[in-house]
Amino acid sequence: MSWLFSRRQVSKVDPVETDQRRRSRTTVVIDVREAHELQDGSIPGSRHIPLGRVQGHLDELLAAPEVIFVCRSGNRSAWATAALTKAGHPNAHNMTGGMTAWKSRGLPLDR
Numbered sequence: 001m002s003w004l005f006s007r008r009q010v011s012k013v014d015p016v017e018t019d020q021r022r023r024s025r026t027t028v029v030i031d032v033r034e035a036h037e038l039q040d041g042s043i044p045g046s047r048h049i050p051l052g053r054v055q056g057h058l059d060e061l062l063a064a065p066e067v068i069f070v071c072r073s074g075n076r077s078a079w080a081t082a083a084l085t086k087a088g089h090p091n092a093h094n095m096t097g098g099m100t101a102w103k104s105r106g107l108p109l110d111r
Helices: 004-005 015-022 036-039 049-061 075-086 098-104
Strands: 027-031 065-070 092-095
Touching: 015 027, 015 065, 015 098, 036 098, 049 075, 049 092, 065 098, 075 092, 092 098
Parallel strands: 027 065, 065 092
Antiparallel strands: none
């Protein structure tokens, strides 16, 4: 997982913008938290790929027009965003503040 150590500045979107974009059929939201963290709720329509498995999904993620990564606080999702950006995706973003910020804004949750 040496790709994890190549983190650099990444594109960011806030939770409200993420909520608006996720409603489109072209934006894919990827939750990189561990399975046990999902019990606290997830973004409706998001897909779960733990951070340690993102590298194995790069080809399919590269096919999506836009990808937004989310985790609990925004740190792990920044690593995933950097990996996809490095792989050549022009439209990969990190959701700032993670699920903590999502919940604090009262945005919808799947449980």
